[in-house]
Amino acid sequence: MRLSVCTTNYNCAHVLNRHLDSVFENLRGHEFEYIVVDNRSRDASARILDSYAATHPNMTVFSRRCTIGEGREIAFSHSHGDYLVILDTDVVYSGLLRQFVDAYLQRCPDRSVQAIFCGIFPRAQWVRAGGRRSFNTNEDVDLWARIARCGTMMWYPVELGENVKEAVAWGIDDYLSHRYRKREKIVRLMRREWDLVKTRKLEKLDIAGLIEANTIDLGLGPVPRAWPIGRTRRARMERIVGFVRELKQIWLA
Numbered sequence: 220m221r222l223s224v225c226t227t228n229y230n231c232a233h234v235l236n237r238h239l240d241s242v243f244e245n246l247r248g249h250e251f252e253y254i255v256v257d258n259r260s261r262d263a264s265a266r267i268l269d270s271y272a273a274t275h276p277n278m279t280v281f282s283r284r285c286t287i288g289e290g291r292e293i294a295f296s297h298s299h300g301d302y303l304v305i306l307d308t309d310v311v312y313s314g315l316l317r318q319f320v321d322a323y324l325q326r327c328p329d330r331s332v333q334a335i336f337c338g339i340f341p342r343a344q345w346v347r348a349g350g351r352r353s354f355n356t357n358e359d360v361d362l363w364a365r366i367a368r369c370g371t372m373m374w375y376p377v378e379l380g381e382n383v384k385e386a387v388a389w390g391i392d393d394y395l396s397h398r399y400r401k402r403e404k405i406v407r408l409m410r411r412e413w414d415l416v417k418t419r420k421l422e423k424l425d426i427a428g429l430i431e432a433n434t435i436d437l438g439l440g441p442v443p444r445a446w447p448i449g450r451t452r453r454a455r456m457e458r459i460v461g462f463v464r465e466l467k468q469i470w471l472a
Contacts, residue, residue, distance in 0.1 A: 220250060220252060220300040221249060221251060221300055221301055222251035222300045222302050222304050223251070223252050223254060223294075223299060223300030223302070223303050223342075224242065224252065224254065224305075225291050225303055225304070226291065226294065226306045226307065226308055227255065227257070227258060227285070227290030227294070227308070228255055228256070228257045228258065228264055229258040229259075229260050229264070230260045230399075231260070231309050231398070232262040232263040232264045234383045235264060235271075236267060236271070237311045238309070238311055239253075239271050241311045241312040241313070242306060242316070243275065245312055245314065245316040245317040245320075246316075246317065251300070251304070252278070252279065252298065252299065252300060253275070253278040253279070254278075255268060255280055255281070256281045256282075256283050256293045256294050257280060257281070257283075258283065258284060258285055259282060259284050265280075265282060268280045279297060281294070281297070286353045286354055286410075287351075287354070287355050287358050288351040288352050288353050288354045288355070288358035288361075289352075289353040291305060291351045291358075292350050292351045292352075300342065301342055302342065303338075303342060303345055304320070304337065305338040305339075306336070309384045310336045310380045310381065310382050310383070311380050311381050312379055313380050315377065315378075315379045315439060315441070316337060316379045318437075319375065319379055319439065322437040322438070322439060323339050323437070329341065330372070331344050331345075331366050331371055331372050332373045332375055333359075333363065333372070333373075333374050334374075334376070334377055334379050335376060335377060335378040335379060335446075335447065336380050337380075340366070341371075344366055344371055347369065348362060348366045349365060354414040354418065355410055355411065355414055356393075356410075356411045356415060357415065357418040357421060358414075360418070360421055360424075360426060363429075364421060364424055364426075364429075367433070374443075375434070375435055375436075375437055375443060376434060376443045376446050377439065377442075377444075378441075384396060391415075393411075394407035394411060394465075394469075401469060401470075404469045405466065405470070408466060412458075427445070
């Protein structure tokens with residue numbers, strides 16, 4: 220098996236068919252498998268995923284209560300590909316996904332490369348770095364940092380598709396997504412803070428500088444730009460005040 224697409228899903232029924240069509244169309248002709256772990260979605264996600272898998276023998280669906288990092292690691296544990304392709308189910312991919320995969324395999328198959336909404340990792344590098352850990356926040360940066368220490372992490376800051384998630388819920392503000400009920404928003408906000416505490420050593424990492432120093436231009440047309448979402452270091456009291464303010468906003472909404 221050449222490529223293993225590994226992803227997680229939660230309450231993305233509104234975009235799943237478009238997402239799946241875009242991935243399977245773009246990867247047509249490649250030897251690939253698609254493995255998705257659904258986090259016990261409350262919407263029609265499970266039905267859509269199972270229906271799609273019934274007509275696509277290279278697709279496998281699991282249902283587990285899990286974090287994003289844990290879910291992707293579960294998908295990895297059931298994968299067989301030489302390369303792991305990490306995608307997001309709330310993204311509809313453009314033709315740039317196919318161009319990115321082809322250029323990666325031709326030009327830098329011995330590197331891990333993260334584009335916006337897609338990362339490709341040689342299986343051996345994923346294993347050596349220890350894979351994804353059980354976080355919802357910073358699970359991506361946590362792995363990037365470990366691979367970067369091995370000297371094989373690169374970035375291609377170009378969007379490979381359209382993220383249909385509300386702009387207000389991007390990055391660490393995911394808890395604000397309309398996909399979540401009020402109680403879920405509170406739980407996810409609290410989980411975010413816990414993940415930030417557990418990954419606090421990453422605050423010392425100049426992630427923007429690391430990405431800038433290791434950006435690759437694959438010549439696909441769009442010019443690589445600055446990574447869209449930064450991580451800023453905050454003092455403990457500032458973080459506490461911010462958390463209380465965010466919690467209050469959810470509670471009063």
